[in-house]
Amino acid sequence: MIVVMSLDAKEQDITAVSQKLLQAGMLYQKAKSGDRVLFNVASEPELVRGLSLESFSGVEQVVATWATLPLVSRKQGRVNTVVQVEDISIGDGNISIIAGPCAVESEEQIVQIAHHVKSAGANMLRGGAFKPRTSPYSFQGLGKMGLCFLKKAKELTGMPIVTEVVAIEQLDLVCQYADMLQVGSRNMHNYALLKAVGEQRKTPVLLKRGMSSTIDEWLSAAEYIVSSGNSNVVLCERGIRTFAKKTRYTLDLSAVPVVKARSHLPVIVDPSHATGHWRLVEPMALAAVAAGADGLMIEVHPKPEAALSDGNQSLNPKNFNQLMDKLKKLAQALEKEQ
């Protein structure tokens, strides 16, 4: 950590900082950068932050010089994390496809689409049983019945299930059915939930980026899960809020290489929620893979025009087939498997 003194810092300000560091038992080197004094402190960032040095007179800034997220940050020699969901490996260099409807609506719907996405080449089945909806009057999901229908679809197709947990009270129940727990965008800052999905350790977690979160906040949320005991975390970029109005959110594709450089965790992309329109899903899915994503999460519905949620952004079976065909070609060009 570097403590940067301001240009007008007085001698007694510099002495006060140095005394505080010494009292806290922290070793430091004092240096000059132009007319400024800097303290290079060799200590854990959280401990240095705990000294509240920015409240001291003459201190301009306290800045981190190395990863403040020790568990999710990439370190020299650290191999990439590969998250195993049953027989599917996410982050092994190939492209993993999670597909299915926004919400489980009936047994028939989820079983039908499960067979379809599986035959088109998807690796995992998604579908929300507990839905975090913006309006309390929108379809909230089938709850436990939805989980039972997902189980049925898994029995028939063999595909592992990804489904969302929206509250700690449902965690035990959802864990009985989910092969991967989704923590949604709206819950990325729910630290109690992050700790709970971390503490249960057994089931891997798909952590979506908060719609108004920076990459650092997103990685900090992942650190909560990993530091609570669950190192099987996959990050999912799903679009952020900007001033652009033609799409539901703005897909921050640059987050993929940024996160890959910063973290050893796998990153997938959800172009469905990011764009909000089915026509934009295919081009952004292809772009995500070209940008280095480890996989995709795609909403697919047997009849998008009749969907109870997110029909506008759901691909129909035919359009999903077309996307999968293009992905296969792209994967070959990138020397990956899909």
Ligand code: PEP
């Ligand atoms: C979802 O995947 O159905 C969902 C609600 O996504 P998000 O949390 O990204 O809005």
Ligand code: MN
């Ligand atoms: Mn959705």
